[in-house]
Amino acid sequence: MNSLVISRTGTHLTVQDFGRFHYQHLGVSPSGAMDQRIIKELEKIIPLHHNQFIEFAYVGPSIKVKEGSVKVCVGGNCNMNIQKNNGTQIICQPYKSINLFAGDELNIHNTIDSVYGYIAVEHGLGLDPCLKSFSTDTKAGIGSINRPLKVDDTFEILEDVSSWDHLSIPNPAYKKETNFKVYPGPQLQFFTDQALQSFISSTFTISAQSDRMGIRLKGEAILSSQSHDILSEGILPGSIQVPSDGQPIVLMRDIPCTGGYPKIAILNGEDISKISQLPPGSQITFDLQTIY
Amino acid sequence: MYFKGINSYGDRGMLLDFGDDSSKSISLEVNKAFSTISNLGLPLLNIIPSFNKIVIIFENSEIRDQNKEKITLEISDIKSQFQKSANKTWKIPACYDESFALDLKLIQQLHQITKEEIINLHTSESYYTYYIGFMPGFPYLGDIHSQLITPRLATPRIKIPARSIGIAKNHTCIYPKISPGGWNIIGQIPFDIFDLQNPNPSLFLPGDKVSFYSVSNKEFQQVQKKHFSINELIKEYSS
Numbered sequence: 001m002n003s004l005v006i007s008r009t010g011t012h013l014t015v016q017d018f019g020r021f022h023y024q025h026l027g028v029s030p031s032g033a034m035d036q037r038i039i040k041e042l043e044k045i046i047p048l049h050h051n052q053f054i055e056f057a058y059v060g061p062s063i064k065v066k067e068g069s070v071k072v073c074v075g076g077n078c079n080m081n082i083q084k085n086n087g088t089q090i091i092c093q094p095y096k097s098i099n100l101f102a103g104d105e106l107n108i109h110n111t112i113d114s115v116y117g118y119i120a121v122e123h124g125l126g127l128d129p130c131l132k133s134f135s136t137d138t139k140a141g142i143g144s145i146n147r148p149l150k151v152d153d154t155f156e157i158l159e160d161v162s163s164w165d166h167l168s169i170p171n172p173a174y175k176k177e178t179n180f181k182v183y184p185g186p187q188l189q190f191f192t193d194q195a196l197q198s199f200i201s202s203t204f205t206i207s208a209q210s211d212r213m214g215i216r217l218k219g220e221a222i223l224s225s226q227s228h229d230i231l232s233e234g235i236l237p238g239s240i241q242v243p244s245d246g247q248p249i250v251l252m253r254d255i256p257c258t259g260g261y262p263k264i265a266i267l268n269g270e271d272i273s274k275i276s277q278l279p280p281g282s283q284i285t286f287d288l289q290t291i292y
Numbered sequence: 293m294y295f296k297g298i299n300s301y302g303d304r305g306m307l308l309d310f311g312d313d314s315s316k317s318i319s320l321e322v323n324k325a326f327s328t329i330s331n332l333g334l335p336l337l338n339i340i341p342s343f344n345k346i347v348i349i350f351e352n353s354e355i356r357d358q359n360k361e362k363i364t365l366e367i368s369d370i371k372s373q374f375q376k377s378a379n380k381t382w383k384i385p386a387c388y389d390e391s392f393a394l395d396l397k398l399i400q401q402l403h404q405i406t407k408e409e410i411i412n413l414h415t416s417e418s419y420y421t422y423y424i425g426f427m428p429g430f431p432y433l434g435d436i437h438s439q440l441i442t443p444r445l446a447t448p449r450i451k452i453p454a455r456s457i458g459i460a461k462n463h464t465c466i467y468p469k470i471s472p473g474g475w476n477i478i479g480q481i482p483f484d485i486f487d488l489q490n491p492n493p494s495l496f497l498p499g500d501k502v503s504f505y506s507v508s509n510k511e512f513q514q515v516q517k518k519h520f521s522i523n524e525l526i527k528e529y530s531s
Contacts (some may be wrong), residue, residue, distance in 0.1 A: 024338035026428060027424050027486075027494070028428050030338065140428050183302045231342070234340030234346070235347070257340060
């Protein structure tokens, strides 16, 4: 038996995977890792992750091996070290496999110039899926663990580490992007030419009120010439809705399943992961595509 | 036919447009299209019906574009297709006691009607399930009697008790679990309508018919104690 315990929490610590699909018509959001590029990369080092990744924002957790041994790998730009069971401390790097033995503790301090980081554990965290996914939606209370992780949460990993060999890949060191490709939204015609012009030519600042549900933007108000209240319709991650205050919200992974605000544009699918890594205060612009 | 056409929704989605209005006959067509497309076995990630739209999400634009023709074809002759309805008819016990009906007084004052009249009006209609949204398992039911039509609360409640029955505009609903919300609360049902342990977690599905019957607080408590599972509820309260 191998077991792992959360010995110090990070912020917004949840279990995530690539998303929970086929349930949105019952009001269940897709959820899933905010930056899916990273968990795809971790797959190369820990192929037996069983779709059970730990996500954190800004501050990572400390995880300690209680029993046996485990193999883990961290993804994202993080500062971290290992407190070995013999008292020594080792600095370690993301995207390199780490073998941890009973008493060893991995401390992930913070993400550098980014938001989200991930931990993959070989053989997963011993969880059962909930509606065919391991993702957590804390607002809806859905998930294998339907809340953020907390200190003393313990994971039992039945299988033993497959090999002690060290695996690593180069840190993908994603370029920070600030100009995002968007496609016309279904209510684009609600907005005047002038409002559209400010949407594509002005700079928006990411607000601190952003979370897994949506990234709130601050900037020149984008006003609709019609109502800011429409009959609710299906929405997807990347939908950019504009409530009556004219400040757009880019809906992210824990979306409400239907929404009643007009959507001016839809973010390019690939860019959802990229925008999730921009800390509050970051400035962004939109590049509206005409062909889609 | 209300169907207007298919538009792209970003690079991975499509939006089936059934116009700008909302009515039961539009919704019947939407839900028929929803169940037809759901049963095609297409490689889609999510299909979301609402009052007058269906949004479908695919893994990427290639898969979306490959499936557009097939969906267009199916929808264009949907009127002529015979479909055996898989929908259920529900008769749901509801307690309209003051302890549950947080906004009963407000509605009485607004419409100048008695508590009994409100209960009679709410229990006399068979409602149609337009779709499930807002939160897991939350049914948008309608239409309520014109005498009950009430705007949303000016200030939404921070915490609406789980299983509360609400009304707003011409719709009625049930809150599956504790939630913030702006519907006027007129009663409560004695069991959960969303169960994560069940592979079919939602009691109600788009297109279901739902009516309520009034029970006393004592009967309410008796049913509540039974902790019915979704499968038991289907046996007990649907046909």
